[in-house]
Amino acid sequence: MWVAEGIVTSMNEEKAEDIAERYLGELIDRCMVEVGARSLTGRVKTCRLHDLMRDLCLLKAKEQSFLQGIHLGHEKEPITVFSSSMVPVMPTVTGATKLRLSDLCHLETLSLLDARKSNVKELVKLTSLRKLEIVSLESFEELEVIFNSPSPILNSLRSLSVEILDDRVEEGNLTQFLQACHNDFYRLSIDGALSKLPDPSKFKPNLSKLRLSRSKLLNDPMATLGKLPHLKVLELWDAYDGKKMVCSCEDFPQLNSLFISDFPKLEEWTINEGSLPNLFNLKIRQCEQMERIPNGLNLIATLQKLEIIWMPDAFVNMIKVEVQHVHSISLSIVE
Structure with a gap:
């Protein structure tokens, strides 16, 4: 809205949206605005105001037709x-x-x-x-x-x-x-x-952000999506009907958040060395046929958050053995 109203405009080579985001950060730092929710990449998705601040803002917005x-x-x-x-x-x-x-x-x-x-x-x-x-x-x-x-x-x-x-x-x-x-x-x-x-x-x-749901792809989507140079957030829901999936070397150079859910036939996932070099957050949900953890998961040195939801017992047990002792990774399991 700041950009739409012309309150924030581009300066030199900095985009108006980036300037507006910086201003919002300053308001948050001064406790004038509270963060409601952040995206997987850490950006502010929603924010809220204290009651008194909200009343003041609504009054001023009405006066100025903001x-x-x-x-x-x-x-x-x-x-x-x-x-x-x-x-x-x-x-x-x-x-x-x-x-x-x-x-x-x-x-x-x-x-x-x-x-x-x-x-x-x-x-x-x-x-x-x-x-x-x-x-x-x-x-x-x-x-x-x-x-x-x-x-x-x-x-x-x-x-x-x-x-x-x-x-x-x-x-x-x-x-x-x-x-x-x-x-x-x-x-x-x-x-x-x-x-x-x-x-x-x-x-x-x-x-930088891609979400595919109910895609029912027959070919491994990683072979294509891994080549997108600036992709940072990838969510795949019921997107692939194949049994094998591979992340090749140098795939997903910027990806920091990956969510895979409802791959009904997936049995094997291989992560080759050099793939996913910046992955921070990984969530795997409800892949009934996947009883082994991804080959090469231990090669992702940047991984800090791993969520496992409704996966087979064999998969969960293997995760507990292989990952639970790694203190740099926050592990969450929903069985």
């Missing part, structure tokens, strides 16, 4: 977006009425947008949009309106999260979107089946 809340959706499925004073307050969407996105042309963040209750084609008019989370898409092709170049929205979009209900995302469509994105596009989340991952060269160079 922001307003826009409530969208049904009462049982509320959507709230925060916008600058330039955006009019929209009425609640009820019944068969669809949300008109064309009136939100200055919006920068739109979360939990239900594709069934809005005209997705109007997204192209949100030329200031930086973060988009959209659910209940029938197919990824519904987004062609924003990734068919030239598309003004792609000049500003930096983060996309999509949920595909039943259809499969074809490699060609995903490649087309990635190639059309701005080079500063940094976060992608896809909840839905993928036919195949694009070649590593098709991903944007600054992609």
Whole structure:
């Protein structure tokens, strides 16, 4: 919001977002703002204020028209977006009425947008949009309106999260979107089946956060994802249906957080020396056929946090023997 209101702007070669984050850090250091939650990389995700400070801020924000809340959706499925004073307050969407996105042309963040209750084609008019989370898409092709170049929205979009209900995302469509994105596009989340991952060269160079859910990939995703040079956070939920997975030498050079969950057929995971050189946090969850710990896990010297959730008894017992005595690693086990 600071950036959207023009309160914080770029200085020299420093981006406005980086300056805003630095200012927030100063407020936290002075105990004027409390951290609510941090991301896996340590960045502030949510923050809160003391009651008196909050009342003062709301009063000043109202006086200066700093922001307003826009409530969208049904009462049982509320959507709230925060916008600058330039955006009019929209009425609640009820019944068969669809949300008109064309009136939100200055919006920068739109979360939990239900594709069934809005005209997705109007997204192209949100030329200031930086973060988009959209659910209940029938197919990824519904987004062609924003990734068919030239598309003004792609000049500003930096983060996309999509949920595909039943259809499969074809490699060609995903490649087309990635190639059309701005080079500063940094976060992608896809909840839905993928036919195949694009070649590593098709991903944007600054992609740092990636989440894949229900992908059902038949080929080892690590062979592709390990080649992304600036990837720092990777979450894979039910993303792979194969039995073997390999992290090759020099794969994932910047990755510091990896979460693997619900790989129903995975039996063997090999981590070759030189792979994952900066991994800090590893979480492995519910891989029923994986009874041995990853080969080469002991080669990750940077690992400090290991979480094991609902894994086979043989795996848990092996982890206790191999890792529990390593004082530099915080081990958490949920059986």
